[in-house]
Amino acid sequence: MFSGSIPALVTPFRDGAIDEVAFRAFVDWQIAQGSAALVPCGTTGESATMTVEEHNRVVAICVDQAAGRVPVIAGCGSNDTKIALDHMYAAQGAGAAAALVVAPYYNKPNQDGVYRHFAYLAERCDLPIILYNVPSRTITDIGVPVMFRLAEEFQSIVGVKDATGNLGRVTAQRLACGTDFCQLSGNDETALGFMAMGGVGCISVTANIAPRQCADFQAACAAGDWKAALALQDRLYPLHDALFSDSSPGPVKYALSRVRPDMPADVRLPITWPSESSRAAVDRALEIAGLV
Template sequence: MFSGSIPALVTPFRDGSLDEAAFRAFVDWQIAEGSSALVPCGTTGESATMTVDEHNRVIAICVEQAAGRVPVIAGCGSNDTRIALEHMFAAQAAGADAALVVAPYYNKPNQEGVYQHFAHLAQHCDLPIILYNVPSRTITDIGVPVLHRLAEDYQTIVGIKDATGNLGRVTAQRLACGTDFIQLSGNDETALGFNAMGGVGCISVTANVAPRLCAEFQAACAAGEWGRALDIQDRLYPLHDALFSDSSPGPTKYALSRIRPEMPTDVRLPITWPSASSQAAVDRALEIAGLV
């Protein structure tokens, strides 16, 4: 259902507001460059600092502009189960193909609470759900036993974006949930190993900046062309690293300013513009990747 290179889209802000024209052009560029699906309102999209109206508008624009050319997986996560459900309803009404729902953060629920959170969402909305497990941000982990229960109990829970950084999880989750359960890497730098162990793609930060290379990398993995995939990995690795040399998505927006000067570069507090050392790292990485 979902595979390949899937950018977690940045949100272009200009003078504090959503720049709709820039966002539409960015969606078109991503599709033209080979991205296989799009994720609006993820972490890289600064969803944490959007109003509800902005959040819904970004998803609606993405769906409208994509116009069925690629699927749209709408970011719908919240630490409040009721708010996550409202996001899912809005995304479904806009025509999104699935919801990306992060594990509930800050509250620190136990594993039964994690299960009940996602179960409630699946019980009350039939939009397909891709779980998002990123303990480095949420503290909460979606354990493999809970993942198994959810996949077994709810057909609309179709996959996971795994940003644990633990490649062993790919095999554990494959054995627990079956080969049809979609596993997408949430970390660009380990996507090669992730795919080799059974993953089918990546919800990517780097694909914002290098969509064609990321699409070619994923196509090589899917074809079992591991040597070619490794060559592209080596070319992209410095960029994977540089885009997290300061708080995300600051370095990503800086990188885009180098290759798409028409993109606005505003970030919202508490995120700030990346440091000079971060910018230098991005500059070097863009050169190594052959993007400038």
């Protein structure tokens, strides 16, 4: 259903408010540069510090500006199951193609709780769901047995954004959930291995800054041109690394401000402007990637 380079979009804020003009221009640029789909209101989009109204507005703007040129996978996660469902209803009403739903965070549910969270959503809304598994942030893992059960019981649960960093999970999940289960890497730095093991794309942070290069990387992987993919991996790896040299999305917004000066770089607390050393790492990485 989804494949290729899919940026987890930053949300531009100016003077504390969403900059709709800048966001619409950013969506257009991403599509023109070859991004295969768009994810508004994910972690990189600072969804954790948006009001419900802001969250739903950003999704609606993204869908409206994309205008059917590429699908929009709306971030809909919450550690409150009913809030996640409300986000899904709003995203579906706006015309999103799917919902990206993170494992419940902070609550630390057991595996039965994880299953029941996603089952509750799938039973009440038929918008396709991509599971988002990022234990480094949520503490909670969506275990392979739970993923199998969800994929087996609900046709609307169509794939996973896997940010575990464990490449073995790609094979385990494919064997459990089948070859049609859409596996998207959630980590740029390991996307090459992820693709070689059967992944079909990446929900990418780096694609905010280097959408054309990330699209070319995904195209090379899909074509089995591993030599070209490796060359792009080496060129982009310092940027993959530098974008997490301080709390995200601080370094991402700094990098984007250097590539696209029209994009405001404001972040919302508790995220702060990246440190001097982080900015220096980003500067070096942008030069290596040939972006400045």
